[in-house]
Amino acid sequence: MTQEPTADRPRIDAYEKVLGRALYAADQPITGLLHAMTVPATIAKGRIEAIDATAAQKVPGVVRVFTYEDFSQIKTTPAARGAYGQPGKGHQPMTSPVVRHRGEAVALVVAETLEAAIEGAEAIKVRYASGPFSARMEDELASPEAEPDRQLSSGDAQAAFAAANHRIDVEYLHPQQHHNPIELISTTAAFEDGELRIYEGTQAASAFAGGLAGMMGMDPTRLRGVSPYTGGGFGQKNGIQEQSVLVASAAALLRRPVKLVMPRGQLFHTASYRPRSRHRIRLGADEQGRLLAGLYETVQQNSRYDGFACDHGANPPRMYGYRTWQGSDRIVRVDTQTPGHQRAPHEHPSSYATECAMDELAEAVGMDPVEFRLANDTQNDPITGKPFSSRHLAGCLMRGAEMFDWNRRRREPGALVADNGGLIGLGVACGSYKGSMTAAVTTLRLFASGRCEIATSGHEMGQGIRSVIAAELIEILDVDPTKLEIRIGDTGHAPQHITAGSWGTGSVAPAARSAAMKMREELSALTGAPLSEEPVHVQLARTRRLSLEVTVNTIPLGKDGQVIEQLRRGIPSTTGPEYPEFMAFSWIAHFAEVHVETSTGRVRVKRVVSVADCGRVMNRRTAESQVRGGVVWGIGAALREAGETDPRFGGVLNNDLAEYVVPVNADIGTIDVDFIGEPDFKLNMSGVKGLGEVAMVGAAAAVVNAVYNATGRRIRHLPIRIEDLL
Amino acid sequence: MRSLSYVRAGNVREAIEAFAAAGEGARYIAGGTTLYDLMKLGVERPAHLIDIASLEGADRIDTRGDVLFFGAGALMADVAEDDVIRRDYPVLAESLSKAASQQLRNMATVGGNLLQRTRCPYFRNGAIGAYPCNKREPGSGCAGIGGVDRGQAVLGASDACNAVSPGDWPVALTAMDATIEISGPAGTRSVPISDFYRLPGNTPHLEFAIEAGEIVTGISVPKTAAGRNSTYLKVRDRESYAFALASAAVALRMDGNHVRQAHIALGGVATRPWRAREAEALLNAQTIDREIALAAGRAAFADARAGEHNAFKIELGARTLADAIMIAGGKIQ
């Protein structure tokens, strides 16, 4: 056990990826592969009246044109659309002539080459009868749900607000955003060894057995999901995609393997996205700056037919010691595809709104925003009254303030001026993300040769989950990382959970760790003595056994053995943030320095300092890059990104990477990251809480608050663009 | 599969002949960074490609005589990095180095750059949108007007089209009175850049004063002392790799402290590279300060007309021009 657990180690798969050897789902070499292309609907709502495929069928190389008439056997099951918790009524394109959003597939052309498939798709003519629609929450036919999705309250917030000395009442707007992972969403379906294999870059390989098999009326054991690597998921790949069952059905009908890589322009219309949301916040404080009341009402866009909940109210009441709270979250239905989870799905928009509101209240009270937050720190959740498993938010704020030199900040906006005349603004904001875990089944095999194989539940989507597994095995068994094989994201090796919600590390680290510890026990039982300092495989070799295998089921806190059964059946089952004895969250504080050019209003983020409390840090290098990535997302959200919808047409206009503006390198200044590093052993034996999502929570608000400090202007919508500050 | 013939021409004559011989659906291709993009968007469906990327001598950059000469096949990156251009004509070098990305500039030619098409989202979004667009489908209408028009033009729009002319280099060339050298089946001709770009009027699909089969062979720019006191300022939605929301090319020929002649053109705000004569006149014989610079900026936008979301371009454009005048003025020793 010579290696530091938090060591700064390169990613275990870095070389493979840099050399282009890592095979992603769409790279699988499959003989006889056919290529597919979809025909996107050019109306936002209505019915298909006729499809003319004559020209397409004549394109040399086209094998078959599928329309809804070929796919009416596909069943829409509650699991069909995957991971959204509440089963909705669902809508699977191409199972009927009904069109429910612009860009959904109305035909699928399968051909011997990709070029022929594209040409065939372009040759298809569709006649529609289009109906009235609204694609934006603000438009006429948008329909608010009568009942809120969630209501949290504690005490009489209305009365406390009315009686407060200092009050603010503001509304913040968050736009629609699109994940745009670099790996496009693809599906490859092939019958191999008597089973249907679905190769798809996904965070939920088991969704295929669980959901797709049901949709196709297949025996789930004959369907295997394979997600070798995921080239960025961020929640867009955590369910069955609109095209998955279409490709699988095409392969089944043709008895040949079929691949579809969705073009990015179509993904803006078929894949999930972060829905637009509005946040009304009323906060009240007393003369000393104590938070007396929080009232928080949110509305969020959803499709007409699915169950993606509005959940913005879950985190904000846990941030500070509110004396009273009242929150409600509501859906507004519009004619688009179903939105979904996008990195810190609700925590990011809600932290943007509430942490900006906190800045406004600090101003009203006349307190420094860091001081104001410290004054309202709490070790108990105001809603349930339970203690937090661990909370070092104050530590994050204090360490960050020091690293950032927060004392430079002047309360009056525009007081700091750069050499070139630009206005300097400093801002702070905090974030939290629930500490979740899920069950895992792990098989660990040690060979006398020194090789070591582990198969477990979890997906690698660039977050470094392989490196986390390696870190635990190295710490407990001191195995050689170059002789380590890690099999994840494949239901052929272990049952797979949806890897999302920052529970990947908190679930896989204890899984790998307990498997490694069980291996030590079994080995010691085998040798009949406590293990020595010698390498474990040498001790194994001495017993003349070639290998030793252990299997461990890890059951997260507060759950029982049933979760393993659910895991095997592909049913999501996670814990947190509420546990019997406590509430568990990761915490973070972000500090941002912006410079605003006075003539044009251009905002430049010169520096961000972020300090996170994520429990034990498994690998300093991947952890820092997680946080940097989260901060870049926050900057993108604050200043760059928005999906643009034309209410006359629906759909997304800026549907490519040139026009959907994400930050480029030149947009990003210095990002300094630090960690509190206190393990949270109440939550699990590895002491880890999640990091991938909390990294971004509050980052946008820090930038927006810094813009206020520079300009004196409260911009209450995102992104803040040039025209807002001109 | 849609088949495509491809030939690589060795010189201008060969290219023109190959084009004529190919008949319907022929297109020249240089760096391909615009053409392939338009093919993927379904705007272009060429049947024959005549590759002019390696025409003999076409990448010549000549800064020795009375005019600067840029062969149409010179790479954007090579012109942007030319020492003489960077020193004596920063407006030209900057308009290229602030365009696209290094990878694109390494492929794209300064001739092809003149012929890039608009970024209007309705124009580009054929497959999913099938939006009305007179540029794409003459007579189909214009979704850009009255639509999500934040990016659309405030100068030079017609009732048929308000799409922005996207290029940066053409703006700098417009300020510097460039001439486009053209060869065709009927011989050679020179077109002042002010005549090369057309206003949309009722025919927004006709953008350039060049006939099918004609080839741009080069670009000449008269030498002027104004080049040294010049800049290309580009304001966009991010710091790099984006088209202009507003840009200004400014070059000032000075007489002591006074402006003898100003060269000004605007980008990102107009339906063609926009020469701002009113602003130039206003600076004439003046000494440069912030106030006059802003007055010139405002004068350039006196006739601007905005839609629902692009009114900010009028103020932004004026301030961008004012900043550019100050930068160019600041270079005066």
Ligand SMILES: Cc1cc2nc3c(=O)[nH]c(=O)nc-3n(C[C@H](O)[C@H](O)[C@H](O)COP(=O)(O)OP(=O)(O)OC[C@H]3O[C@@H](n4cnc5c(N)ncnc54)[C@H](O)[C@@H]3O)c2cc1C
């Ligand atoms: C993502 C992206 C971002 C970009 N950003 C910017 C930007 O910020 N600013 C900017 O100014 N530009 C930008 N561009 C555009 C880029 O500068 C042009 O695509 C490029 O200059 C075109 O040159 P090319 O040699 O590749 O032309 P090609 O694509 O080869 O040709 C373009 C057109 O011109 C014709 N053609 C080419 N050469 C000749 C010739 N000699 N005679 C006659 N016809 C000819 C072709 O037939 C074709 O129609 C961007 C492009 C992309 C793809």
Ligand code: SF4
């Ligand atoms: S503005 Fe021009 S390019 Fe855009 S839709 Fe209208 S006609 Fe087409």
